[in-house]
Amino acid sequence: MLKSERQAYILHQLNIHNRVSSSWLSETIKVSEDTIRRDLQELAETGKAIKVHGGALSLSFSEFNLSSNHVYGKNEKQLIARKAISLIKNNMVVLTSGGTTIIELARSLPHTLKATFISGSIPAVLEYSNHPNIDVIAIGDKVSKNSKITIGADAIAKIKSLKVDICFLGINAIDVKHGISDDDWDVAQLKKVMTESSQKVVALAISEKIDTFQPISICPLKSIDYLITELDPGNPRFDPYKKNGITLI
Amino acid sequence: MLKSERQAYILHQLNIHNRVSSSWLSETIKVSEDTIRRDLQELAETGKAIKVHGGALSLSFSEFNLSSNHVYGKNEKQLIARKAISLIKNNMVVLTSGGTTIIELARSLPHTLKATFISGSIPAVLEYSNHPNIDVIAIGDKVSKNSKITIGADAIAKIKSLKVDICFLGINAIDVKHGISDDDWDVAQLKKVMTESSQKVVALAISEKIDTFQPISICPLKSIDYLITELDPGNPRFDPYKKNGITLI
DNA sequence: ACAATTCCTGCAAAAAACCGCAAAAATCCG
DNA sequence: CGGATTTTTGCGGTTTTTTGCAGGAATTGT
Secondary structure, eight states, rough: HHHHHHHHHHHHHHHHHHHEEEEHHHHHHSOHHHHHHHHHHHHHHHSEEETTTTTEEHHHHHHHTOOOOOSSTHHHHHHHHHHHHOOOOOEEEEEEOOHHHHHHHHHHTTOOOOOOEEBBBBHHHHTTTSSSSSSEEOEEEEOOOOOOOEEEEEEEHHHHHEEEEEEEEEEEETTTTEEEESSSHHHHHHHHHHHEEEEEEEEOOOOOOTTTSSEEEEOOOGOOEEEEEESSSTTTGGGHHHHOOEEOO | OHHHHHHHHHHHHHHHSSEHHHHHHHHTTTTTTHHHHHHHHHHHHHTTEEETTEEEOOOGGGOOOOOOOOOOOOOHHHHHHHHOOOOOOOOEEEEEEESSHHHHHHHHHOOOOEEEEEEBBBHHHHHHHHHHEEEEEOEEEEOTTEEEEEESSHHHHHHHHHOEEEEEEOEEEEETTTTHHHHHOHHHHHEEEEEEEEEEEEEOOOOBBOOOSSSSEOOGGGGOOEOOOSTTTGGGGHHHHHHHHOOOO
């Protein structure tokens, strides 16, 4: 097998699997590991692969790693925030959960928007209160260290007593079978009552969380009206969700 | 599984869940916990994650620290905060108002202190929640734009239902004739019920506010147990206050 | 205060990388 | 074609990296 042929094969495997190990390549192509190693070195020098201890990674793999953005997926979240804001009209009463996506939403609100925001997320409330035309209601209770939102019976009772126009949930997992799910019991309880206290429910998620699920169920798909990700709403991945009556944005 | 691949996976999980535990990762990836620990250590050293006992946290969650831009009279307020902290013992339940002096108090709390803090001040609650051993209760209601504290009937009712060990008030004006006074009606109402719901009341003020008064009265001198300023407690300015039974610190 | 986790340190085995060298293969050139 | 040169490849020995494990210290939760 020719050298260039071999390297082309390695690149091909990289594109398929996003990763290769030297030992596996050596076995498969039946050349010594030293040869593979030299190949990988060349591919790395010409910028066609990323060499790591034990093998190599595809270039697309490092895009996430080297993103100097301190907040993971910040651009994606800002895009999601902009889409979400298009749903908010003047004089609406809005209920929101916590999470970094919601914080991004809070920061991106136009200064002209006049609305009432209700939340138990301390950082979100702080952001909302920086907007001059927005009335902010904080939901009180014990503050969870992990999520910085208020959790407990008081918070749940308060949310139950509401019936707001629209509710934005930053979610951790959603799939067709289980609906929205989470891994924190307290947070899940809160989100559950939030969906019940809103006319419209909007789920915000970066695309990585689509088609994943977690142990604690929050609500089925049919409780959700809108799903917002950073992807194009026409993406075929969303077809099963659309069939369940969800509007993609 | 390659080492760098594994670390990328950890980061991925971290960015989805905002936190991961070493034991869970060890089970999921099927490597020893020591390996996970070393991975987390490397990720922490390169600033891609925050290592904590038992696992790691996403960077985005540490972004909630407020920029401590220049606060007027910061050194004085730090001194006041240190004096105030000497009054807090383990397992106490503490009620605090808002204001920059209280924020300074919140930042200066020792990490070993174990106590419950209750407040309607959003920035203060956020600071409290960064302390691992402190339980935080947020008081909910409408958030005042000026002071970033919750005001209204709900907040007042909630405070009235309490009887805490000690209450710290950041105050705007105090003199012998009028006691503590303020210029914001809502804030004054809150502080008034706070004094009534506490066994001990501590007033925090930089010395400029001593012997001044404002339109809305909060409580007379006799409702106050301690007065803390940046000055020496033996200062003769304080003699009239001491005569009213207040302990200077 | 006590039991259970988790962390750290040193160590040893396995895996991978590196280095130099030499044989084999390909290329070049008169 | 023949010989010199370059490239490629594999191999042995050494160094570095990675990983798991055992113990004792530190931390956490109850």
